[in-house]
Amino acid sequence: VNGSLSLQSEPIRVLVTGAAGQIAYSLLYSIGNGSVFGKDQPIILVLLDITPMMGVLDGVLMELQDCALPLLKDVIATDKEEVIVVGNPANTNCLTASKSAPSIPKENFSCLTRLDHNRAKAQIALKVGVTSNDVKNVIIWGNHSSTQYPDVNHAKVKLQGKEVGVYEALKDDSWLKGEFITTVQQRGAAVIKARKLSSAMSAAKAICDHVRDIWFGTPEGEFVSMGIISDGNSYGIPEDLLYSFPVTIKNKTWKIVEGLPINDFSREKMDLTAKELAEEKETAFEFLSSA
Numbered sequence: 281v282n283g284s285l286s287l288q289s290e291p292i293r294v295l296v297t298g299a300a301g302q303i304a305y306s307l308l309y310s311i312g313n314g315s316v317f318g319k320d321q322p323i324i325l326v327l328l329d330i331t332p333m334m335g336v337l338d339g340v341l342m343e344l345q346d347c348a349l350p351l352l353k354d355v356i357a358t359d360k361e362e363v364i365v366v367g368n369p370a371n372t373n374c375l376t377a378s379k380s381a382p383s384i385p386k387e388n389f390s391c392l393t394r395l396d397h398n399r400a401k402a403q404i405a406l407k408v409g410v411t412s413n414d415v416k417n418v419i420i421w422g423n424h425s426s427t428q429y430p431d432v433n434h435a436k437v438k439l440q441g442k443e444v445g446v447y448e449a450l451k452d453d454s455w456l457k458g459e460f461i462t463t464v465q466q467r468g469a470a471v472i473k474a475r476k477l478s479s480a481m482s483a484a485k486a487i488c489d490h491v492r493d494i495w496f497g498t499p500e501g502e503f504v505s506m507g508i509i510s511d512g513n514s515y516g517i518p519e520d521l522l523y524s525f526p527v528t529i530k531n532k533t534w535k536i537v538e539g540l541p542i543n544d545f546s547r548e549k550m551d552l553t554a555k556e557l558a559e560e561k562e563t564a565f566e567f568l569s570s571a
Contacts, residue, residue: 292317292322294311295326297329299328300334302477302480303487304340306480307484307487308340310488311323312349312352313351317491317492322351324353324355328358334357338357368425369560370393370424371391371424371425371507371524371557374391375522376565378509387509389509390494390506390508390534392424392483392507393420393424393506394487394506396420396428396430397419397505398482398485399464399467399482400418400430401416401418404435404450407460408439408450410439415436416435416436416501416502417502418431418435418446419434420524421546421549422523422524422550423556423560424507426465429461430465431546431549432456433447433543490504497528497530502528504526504527505524507522507523507524508524508536510522510525513525513536516551520561521554521558525537
């Protein structure tokens, strides 16, 4: 099989920014071993960081070489690109990047809320006593911040081979409307408090999930959460925000899941996180216009 790799696919170039950081360190092996783009897709990794980090990046380069990954055709470490990528506030940073590169379609920009999505799935699985694979169609609405709204009104859990709604499976509305939401909202801070470091491993896994679903598409009957441009949505979210919605992905193109009923509890939380994003956008654009 390995001998026919070059016949099956041309290598794709994958650029990783902040490549000397701890999230990238957890992410690069998964990209190089085929977990993201497939086991028959050769990769050329381009590792980008600022000049003072090039010594660290050399160490990362050596480790990638020492992994002896058959799909990894080349690794290029560089500080030459005029790009600065910063994590949080992820939604507004992504919107700002989109505005700064008008030649690239807005639909090509997305930000990571998959970590929050995975956290929500994991909390439900732990509470019900199943694996995370038995939970699907949770939703993260809004901002990747403590105002995000983890919504399980449309989520399903598999019990004894049968899919049932999460509310029906748990029969604990007070937990689902209280502790569950705050746990997911504040999980990142809880990890930092415990580890004294950010959640690099789970963030790297979420990046892999996010990119793999763009590359291969979402499974039939399932949707995932992704921060995308809000233009044309049917959920009453203002236009021109980078807002997390439930999406399906096919042929590398996302589509917002339409027609989900929204109750009053959800409406309030969806609007609250949209308000925060509008305020962040205003602050960021004021700064950019005065810079």
